[in-house]
Each structure stands twice: as C-alpha cells, then as structure tokens.
Amino acid sequence: MANTPYPQSYYAASANPVPPRPALQEEVQTDVCVIGAGYTGLSSALFLLEAGFSVTVLEAAKVGFGASGRNGGQIVNSYSRDIDVIERTVGPKQAQLLGQMAFEGGRIIRERVAKYNIQCDLKDGGVFAALTAKQMGHLESQKRLWERFGHTQLELMDQKRIREVVDCDQYLGGMLDMSGGHIHPLNLALGEAAAVESLGGKIYEQSPAVRIERGANPVVHTPQGKVRAKFVIVAGNAYLGGLVPELAAKSMPCGTQVITTEPLGEELARSLLPQDYCVEDCNYLLDYYRLTGDKRLIFGGGVVYGARDPANIEAIIRPKMLKAFPQLKDVKIDYAWTGNFLLTLSRLPQVGRLGDNIYYSQGCSGHGVTYTHLAGKVLAEALRGQAERFDAFAELPHYPFPGGQMLRVPFSAIGAWYYSLRDRLGF
Numbered sequence: 205m206a207n208t209p210y211p212q213s214y215y216a217a218s219a220n221p222v223p224p225r226p227a228l229q230e231e232v233q234t235d236v237c238v239i240g241a242g243y244t245g246l247s248s249a250l251f252l253l254e255a256g257f258s259v260t261v262l263e264a265a266k267v268g269f270g271a272s273g274r275n276g277g278q279i280v281n282s283y284s285r286d287i288d289v290i291e292r293t294v295g296p297k298q299a300q301l302l303g304q305m306a307f308e309g310g311r312i313i314r315e316r317v318a319k320y321n322i323q324c325d326l327k328d329g330g331v332f333a334a335l336t337a338k339q340m341g342h343l344e345s346q347k348r349l350w351e352r353f354g355h356t357q358l359e360l361m362d363q364k365r366i367r368e369v370v371d372c373d374q375y376l377g378g379m380l381d382m383s384g385g386h387i388h389p390l391n392l393a394l395g396e397a398a399a400v401e402s403l404g405g406k407i408y409e410q411s412p413a414v415r416i417e418r419g420a421n422p423v424v425h426t427p428q429g430k431v432r433a434k435f436v437i438v439a440g441n442a443y444l445g446g447l448v449p450e451l452a453a454k455s456m457p458c459g460t461q462v463i464t465t466e467p468l469g470e471e472l473a474r475s476l477l478p479q480d481y482c483v484e485d486c487n488y489l490l491d492y493y494r495l496t497g498d499k500r501l502i503f504g505g506g507v508v509y510g511a512r513d514p515a516n517i518e519a520i521i522r523p524k525m526l527k528a529f530p531q532l533k534d535v536k537i538d539y540a541w542t543g544n545f546l547l548t549l550s551r552l553p554q555v556g557r558l559g560d561n562i563y564y565s566q567g568c569s570g571h572g573v574t575y576t577h578l579a580g581k582v583l584a585e586a587l588r589g590q591a592e593r594f595d596a597f598a599e600l601p602h603y604p605f606p607g608g609q610m611l612r613v614p615f616s617a618i619g620a621w622y623y624s625l626r627d628r629l630g631f
Contacts, residue, residue, distance in 0.1 A: 208265035208410065210266055210269060210273065210390075211542075212539070212541065213462070214464035214538065215273055215274065215390035216273070216390065218498070219390050219391060220323060220391050222267070222394050222397070222398070225263075225267070225407050225408065226408060227408055227409065227411045227426075227428060227429075228262065228431070229429050231429060232260055232432070233433075234259060234260040234406070234433050235252075235258045236249075236257050236433055236434065236436070237259075237260050237422070237424045237433035237437070238259060238261045238262070238436075238437045239424065239439055240262075240438070240439035240441065240444070241261050241266075241267040241268065241269075241407055242268060242269075242271060242273075242441065242576070243272040243392075243393060243396075243572065244437075244441065244576040244579050244580055244583075245261055245580075246267075246393060246396040246400060247312070247396070247578075248437050248580035248583045248584055249580070250400055250580065251581050252587065253403040253405050260406045260433070261405060261406065261407040262413050262424060263411060264411065264413070264440075265409065265410065266409050266410075267393055267394055268389070268394060268397075270440075270441065270442060270443040270544065271441060271545050271568075272389060272392075272572075273393055273543075274390075274541060274542075274543030275460075275543060275545075275573060276386075276389075276484075276492045276494070276502065276504045277386045277387050277482070277494060277502065278384070278386050278573065279310045279313060279330060279383075279387065279482075279573055280330060280484065280571060280574060281306060281310055281350070281384060282571070283552060284551040284571040285550065285569075286346065286349065287350075287353060288345075290600070291303075293601065298599060301592070301596040302596050302597070303352075304354070305596075306353060306355075307350075307354075308581070309577040309578040310383050313326075313392070313573075313577050314326070316396060317392070317395070319399075320395060320399040321395075322395030322398075324391040324395060326385065327386050327387075327481075327482075328385040329381075329382055329480070329482070330380070330385055330386070330481060330484070331369060331379070331381075331482065331484070332346075332381070332484060333366065333375045333483055333485045334375060334376050334378050335375060335485055337376060339376075339487075340378075342486065343360065343378065343379040343486065344360060346379065347360060347379055357382040358379060358381055359379065361380055363375065363376055366378045369477070369478060369479050369481055370477055370483050371475055371478075371531075374528060384482070386482040386494045389573065408429075411426045411428075413440075413447055414447070415447075418559060420560075420561075422435075435587055436562045437562075437563050438451065438564040439564070439565065441545070441567070441572075442458070443457075444566070448564070451554070451564060451566060453604055455546050455548050455566060456546070457546055457547075458546070458547045459507070459544050460506060460542065460544075461504060461506045461517045461520055461521050461540070461542050462521070462541055463502075463504070463518055463521045463522060463537050463539065463540045464496070464500050464501070464537070464538055464539040464540075465500045466538050467499050468495075468500060468535065469499060472531075473495050473499040473500075473501070476495070476501065477494070477495055489507055490505065491503070491528065492505065501529070501535075503524065505521060506520050507570075517540040517541065518540045521540070522537060545568060545570050545572060546566050546567045546568065547570070548567035549603045549604070550601065550602060550603060552567070552600050552602075553566065553579065553597060554567040555579065555582070555583075555594065555597035556598045557586075557598070563587065565579040565582075
C-alpha cells in the first residue's frame, strides 16, 4: 500500500515527534466517522469526543498533510468575505449570527492550546498592512465593522506607528489585531490529534476514503477496511478529490506558495518584526509573513488556480520578500513548498448536510486557520441537535463556477489578474 509522506516543508522538518499511526485494515463501528485529519476534522472530532460521541478519523496521508500543515500559520479573524458582504447577501438577521461567530475560531485555538498543552509557538498579534490610501480607508471601515460585532482588540496605525512593528517602507499604515497571531500550523494539528486520541478517538493514517455507502447507517470504505457509523463528517477540503461529486462541482483547489529563510539570528529577526507580530498586506493577491520560533522568516503569497505545483517556487516568492525586505538579499532560502486551499465562487465557506447523516464543511477560500476550528464546533453542535449556528452557514448561497469545471480555472485567473492590476495601479 502506498505511503504518502509530508511534503518537504519547514513545518515537516521542525514537527514535534509523534507516534506512528496505523492504516485501517479492518471493519470498525463508531458514532461518527470523520474524513480528513486537518483542522476541520480534528476540531470536529475533539468537540464530539468532549460531548461523549465515539469518533473515528480517516486520513488519506498523515495528520495535517494538507492545508492545515502547510499554511502561513496566521490566526486571522472573520471570513474571506467580511461580514458587511454577508449582510448585503443574506440580510441583517443571519449576518448578525455569522458576525458573532467571526472571531470565535481564534479563541478556540487558544483554548485548545491551553487545555491540551499543545506546543506550537503561539504568539499574539496580527497586522493588516495598507499600501495605498484606499486600502487604509478600507481598514478604517473594517475596524468600525468589527467593533459593531463586539471585536475591540484593534488599533489603527499611521505610517510612523506601523514602522515600529514592521521594518518595511512600503506601507502607509495598517491595523493591529491583538486577537490575531501566529502558530506552527503542523504542530497545532499534531497536538490536536494527540488530544483526540487522549479522549479515546481513533485516527487512521494512509487510509483514504474511497467510497461512501449512503443510507440510514453510512459506511465509509478505505482500500483495506471500512467504518460503519451513525454520522459522517466530510472534512477533506482541497484534498477530497471526487469522493463527493456534488461538493466538487462548486469549489476549486488552488495552490499558494511559501518559502522559509535560513535562521536570521536574533538581531536581524528583531529588526524586521520587533514585536514578533505576523503581517499580511491588503492586496487582493496578498503577501503574508512572520517569524518562526527559531527566527527564520516565513514568506508566502501568490495563487495558482487549479492547484498545479510551480516549477520554481523560490523564483515566484523571493522577489516579493525582497521588495518588502531588501536587507535580506544575501539570505539563503532553506525551504520552499506549495499547499492547496479550496476556493468557492462566493469566497464563503460551504456547510451543509447530504441526506440525514452526512455533514460537510469546505471552501475556506484562504481564510481557514480560524474558520476550520469554528466549523468543528458548529458541526458538532448540529450532530447534537443544536442547529441554529449550522443553519446560518448552511443557508449561505453557493454557486457553480461559470463554464463548469473546465472553465473555472481560466475565468478565476482572469478575475484575479483584473484585481491584481487594480492593486498595482492603486484603484
């Protein structure tokens, strides 16, 4: 049987030690079968185990193999489309409920880290950096919007103030969110997996779900085993493949690229980011960066529609890094990798139920670290019969990509090119 290892990333190279986990080679019975051991699946499993359910998690590769173990590691609040867009789409009542949840994911992460003593280099503070006056105006509006929904740990920064937290002369200003922050994302996933197992949950690696037998008691088949369950949670996101065709039709895997420098040393690292905050800019195709626990710079950006792996990741991302930090021109890049996230046309997550007992959440659209942890809680609530928050997500409208799956990549790339051009021209 094929064994899929982690990609060669900084996160895999610096991961905390974990026990080997077997592939499923038998038939097992459980209350809930979770497909996917990323943040959505692990968060769901933890909340369900804490509520008394028995849970079995199936992972096609290794815990955190997908976006959960490859992302930029930034704790960013709200959704990929903000609450004002949701309000215009679905009206004030539904938006109020979704707005109240927009800042919950980061709190869940911190609760998990504290409760289960997860070692993942958690740091507080995230910066949104404005390159134009228009972007600064958007941040001022965003601050008012978030404060309307009770989120008050925000500070607007002028040009002088932002230079105190990031040594980059590109920015006119920004906004600091002290409830944002950053983590080692793979170690967070590994810690959550250990917490699942500490509560009696079972995790099988190298065990892809190849077929779901739907019915009153669904059965999830793997190459060498099967799981009989009362409920199934589909949490594969961009790595789900064609397992559930009706979910694949309204989403598209996309790749983002990340590089990591050699260790910079305490003095140089502190000069770049004196308070050790993470940063993302306000462009449509944004750049993001932060320091690691061992004082490297992680820098990411770019989108490849359709999730193809670029031939030379460093050639794409290094110029972006040097534009922000020309002082790093002689610094070596130790790691470069790509990871896929799942994009929806609305840029809002897709949540729902197939039949009576198959639940799903997918399509974080690049905003997944916090949302996935919230999604796990919302899915667990729904399985317990408390569906108000689940329904608020499930009722969001979702659309197929224009032209179907064949044309979704070129249409999305054209749209991204248009918005990227607007960013460059300052519109």
